[in-house]
Amino acid sequence: MEVESLEKKFGNVHAVKGISFGIPQGSCFGLLGPNGAGKTTTIEIMEGIQKPGSGTITFKGNPTGQKFREKVGIQFQHTALPEFITVKETLELFSSFYPDPRPRDEVIRLCSLEDIIDRDNRKLSGGQRQRMLLALAILPKPEIVFLDEPTTGLDPQSRRNFWELIQRIRSENTTVLLTTHYMDEAQVLCDQIAIMDHGRILELDTPEALLNRHFQGAIIQIPWKEGFTLQDGKAVAEKLGAELDPQGMKIITSQMDRTIKSLLEANVNIDGLSVHKPNLEDLFIKLTGSSLRA
Numbered sequence: 001m002e003v004e005s006l007e008k009k010f011g012n013v014h015a016v017k018g019i020s021f022g023i024p025q026g027s028c029f030g031l032l033g034p035n036g037a038g039k040t041t042t043i044e045i046m047e048g049i050q051k052p053g054s055g056t057i058t059f060k061g062n063p064t065g066q067k068f069r070e071k072v073g074i075q076f077q078h079t080a081l082p083e084f085i086t087v088k089e090t091l092e093l094f095s096s097f098y099p100d101p102r103p104r105d106e107v108i109r110l111c112s113l114e115d116i117i118d119r120d121n122r123k124l125s126g127g128q129r130q131r132m133l134l135a136l137a138i139l140p141k142p143e144i145v146f147l148d149e150p151t152t153g154l155d156p157q158s159r160r161n162f163w164e165l166i167q168r169i170r171s172e173n174t175t176v177l178l179t180t181h182y183m184d185e186a187q188v189l190c191d192q193i194a195i196m197d198h199g200r201i202l203e204l205d206t207p208e209a210l211l212n213r214h215f216q217g218a219i220i221q222i223p224w225k226e227g228f229t230l231q232d233g234k235a236v237a238e239k240l241g242a243e244l245d246p247q248g249m250k251i252i253t254s255q256m257d258r259t260i261k262s263l264l265e266a267n268v269n270i271d272g273l274s275v276h277k278p279n280l281e282d283l284f285i286k287l288t289g290s291s292l293r294a
């Protein structure tokens with residue numbers, strides 16, 4: 001799928017400011033960005049739900065129209081499920097909408113619905129509901145599936161279980177476009193990610209390439225505490241090449257031994273020091289100046 005110079009305004013709100021990207025068949029593409037970045041607007045235009053202000057969207061070289069809509073599976077951020085009917089009855093109902101739906105047993109297996117198949121939709125937990133919504137999205141055997149924040153509000157275990165389902169669907173060569181607020185989710189699932197802010201794409205690449213481009217080495221973090229306050233940090237930050245944030249001092253270094261030595265020489269209290277490999281969360285904060293879940 002190709003998006004070229006996509007632009008959208010709502011009155012004087014310029015939600016999407018001329019973005020372009022391509023999604024190779026069978027891959028998982030992640031659209032990340034803080035609240036109001038323009039992700040939902042972009043995904044809804046791609047789905048055909050909203051009209052673009054300008055720009056073009058093509059699927060396999062053709063403009064997206066009615067034919068394209070038959071190839072698409074959508075899991076919306078908020079979807080109401082029919083009440084007073086079971087998961088099984090819901091699958092039967094939705095299957096009847098499509099000329100050639102995916103066999104029900106296959107959907108049940110792919111989305112791990114075996115345990116809840118006779119349960120009333122009203123009784124589903126958050127994670128079970130998301131599994132059900134994914135099942136409805138893949139019923140028409142879509143070539144591309146759009147998932148708008150599919151795991152928001154789920155507990156960590158349910159999120160991980162849901163990732164497994166997405167990986168199953170991908171392994172069948174279905175293309176996946178995903179928006180998420182979770183960096184670990186993007187890192188695990190996405191072949192490519194685009195980081196959006198204020199309607200523009202700030203960066204687009206594989207997670208690994210993005211991290212290699214922006215960080216060399218590891219991140220040392222030292223928390224503020226009694227004996228090492230923001231004032232102390234300010235006094236040594238420039239000398240050590242450190243960044244200060246509300247939590248503490250952060251130094252990116254490829255020479256760990258030399259950096260630790262400098263910290264000790266500057267009499268920094270290194271209690272609580274931690275070292276980690278830079279991840280997408282660090283990159284996101286670097287690019288947008290805020291945490292994604294803030």
Ligand SMILES: Nc1ncnc2c1ncn2[C@@H]1O[C@H](COP(=O)(O)OP(=O)(O)OP(=O)(O)O)[C@@H](O)[C@H]1O
Binds near residue numbers: 034
């Ligand atoms: N129908 C609309 N009318 C007016 N403004 C809108 C409309 N839809 C979106 N916007 C505005 O466009 C901007 C982008 O919104 P969008 O929903 O695409 O962001 P988002 O990145 O999906 O955010 P979130 O992570 O909070 O879902 C926001 O400033 C939003 O208020």
